[in-house]
Amino acid sequence: MKKHRFSSIDNTAFKQQHLPAFWIYYSAKRILCYFFAIGIFCITMGIILLSASNSITEIEINYTKNCANCATFRENANNFKDECSCSIPFYLPQAIQGKVYMYYKLYGFYQNLYQYVKSRSNNQLLGMDIKNVDGCTPFTYSNDGLPYAPCGAIANSMFNDTIILSYNLNSSTHVQVPMLRSGIAWWTDKYVMFQNPPLSNLTAAFNGTAKPPSWHRPIYQMDEEMPENNGFLNEDFIVWMRIAAFPTFKKLYRLLNRTGYFSEGLPPGNYNFIINYNFPVTMFDGEKSVILTNLTWSGGKSTFLGIAYMVTGAITWLVTFCIIGIHLRNRRKKPLLSDQ
Known part of the structure; x- marks a missing residue:
C-alpha cells in the first residue's frame, strides 16, 4: 500500500497549529x-x-470697499508704475500681547487649480538654471523672447499690496509700527526648495531674463533695504508660492518688531493702515483683508478643531448610553427553562 505523501509531517503542536x-x-x-x-x-x-x-x-479689516477708488484705478491702469494708496483708520479696543502677526487674506482666489499649481519651474527656483521655463505655460517668455524669472502663473499672480501700520500716540503724533520682513517663510522652503543662482551679483545672475508681466520690479530688486531678501529667497515670494487649498485663505505678511512702544505687543488705541493698492480682485469678485493677531500653543484663532472634538465626544457618549441600554435589556431576558 502506498504511503500518504503528508505522513512525514511531524506531529508537533507548531505544525499541527495547536499552540496555546x-x-x-x-x-x-x-x-x-x-x-x-x-x-x-x-x-x-x-x-x-x-x-x-x-x-x-x-x-480683521476688509479694505476692498474702503479702497474702492483705488480698486477702480488699478483695474483701469495701464502702467504699473502708477500707484494708488488709501488710508484706513481703526480702533484697537484691547492690547494684542506677545508676538503679533500680520496676515493678508484673500476671498475667492482659487490657488488649487491643476494648471495653476503646475505652472512653475522647480529647477529655476532652485537656482540651477534660471532660464529653464519648462512647465511654466502660459508665462514662459516675454515679447522680446526673454524667459521670465520667475516663470509661471503662480509667480505672475503674486500678492503685491504694500501694507504699513501706524500708531496714533495723540492727535498730531503718528508712529510707524516696526515690522519684520524676515522670518515669515518656512525654514524648509527658504533653505531647501528655493535658492538663488551661485553668482553673488544678482543683477548679473538674472541677466538675460525678464520680470513677470504683472510685476512692478524684477526679482533681484524686491527688497531695497535688505539685499539678502532678494531673488528667489525673497520671503514674500516664498510665502506666496506655497499653494493654499481653499479659495479663502490668509498668508503671513509681517511680524511685529517688539521694540520701543511695542515691546509688549500692540497697545490699545487708534491705528491706521496705509495700503498701496496693487493686487486686483474685482475681476473675479474677490475681496482682501488684513489681519492682526497673536497665537497660542494651538495655533491661530479657529473654533473648528475644538468643536470637532466636542461633537466627537458627544457622539461617543451617545453610543455609550445606547450600548448600556442594549446591554441592560439583554440581561433582563432569561432563557425559558422546561419543567422537570
Whole structure:
C-alpha cells in the first residue's frame, strides 16, 4: 500500500497549529469603559482648544470697499508704475500681547487649480538654471523672447499690496509700527526648495531674463533695504508660492518688531493702515483683508478643531448610553427553562 505523501509531517503542536493562544474577550463593562474614557478625552480637548482660541486677540479689516477708488484705478491702469494708496483708520479696543502677526487674506482666489499649481519651474527656483521655463505655460517668455524669472502663473499672480501700520500716540503724533520682513517663510522652503543662482551679483545672475508681466520690479530688486531678501529667497515670494487649498485663505505678511512702544505687543488705541493698492480682485469678485493677531500653543484663532472634538465626544457618549441600554435589556431576558 502506498504511503500518504503528508505522513512525514511531524506531529508537533507548531505544525499541527495547536499552540496555546490568547483570546481577547471584550466584555460589555470593558467596552463601556473605553467609550466613556474616549468621550471624556474628546470633550476635555474640545474645551481646552476652544478656551485657547477664545484667548486670542484678533482684528480683521476688509479694505476692498474702503479702497474702492483705488480698486477702480488699478483695474483701469495701464502702467504699473502708477500707484494708488488709501488710508484706513481703526480702533484697537484691547492690547494684542506677545508676538503679533500680520496676515493678508484673500476671498475667492482659487490657488488649487491643476494648471495653476503646475505652472512653475522647480529647477529655476532652485537656482540651477534660471532660464529653464519648462512647465511654466502660459508665462514662459516675454515679447522680446526673454524667459521670465520667475516663470509661471503662480509667480505672475503674486500678492503685491504694500501694507504699513501706524500708531496714533495723540492727535498730531503718528508712529510707524516696526515690522519684520524676515522670518515669515518656512525654514524648509527658504533653505531647501528655493535658492538663488551661485553668482553673488544678482543683477548679473538674472541677466538675460525678464520680470513677470504683472510685476512692478524684477526679482533681484524686491527688497531695497535688505539685499539678502532678494531673488528667489525673497520671503514674500516664498510665502506666496506655497499653494493654499481653499479659495479663502490668509498668508503671513509681517511680524511685529517688539521694540520701543511695542515691546509688549500692540497697545490699545487708534491705528491706521496705509495700503498701496496693487493686487486686483474685482475681476473675479474677490475681496482682501488684513489681519492682526497673536497665537497660542494651538495655533491661530479657529473654533473648528475644538468643536470637532466636542461633537466627537458627544457622539461617543451617545453610543455609550445606547450600548448600556442594549446591554441592560439583554440581561433582563432569561432563557425559558422546561419543567422537570
